Amino acid sequence: MRLKTEVNNVAVVIDLPGLSENIYEATRTQMATELERSGTKNRDVIANAFLFALRRSSKANASDIWHHVVYRLYCELLSSRRHQDPKQSWVRASGDTLEISVE
16 A cells, blocks of 8 residues: 655655555544544554454554554644644654554
């Protein structure tokens, strides 16, 4: 999959071998659905999305999934659904999430 995004106000294309557009979109849908539920912890949304994409894309780089898929989708979706700074929320939630995912 080739992900078109913006980094430091510059349009870039990121190659994500082993990840399909279907899995990317399914990850987006799952995250959006979970973020809509009241009382859902952000760390659980992140963990579920990461493990979902990782399990379905065994040939993809886990670090690429973490940063280019889960992080970017989380920031995008959170800013439109909750009144939180997505990047600060990521900082708080992602450490716990990584521990949950490894367990």
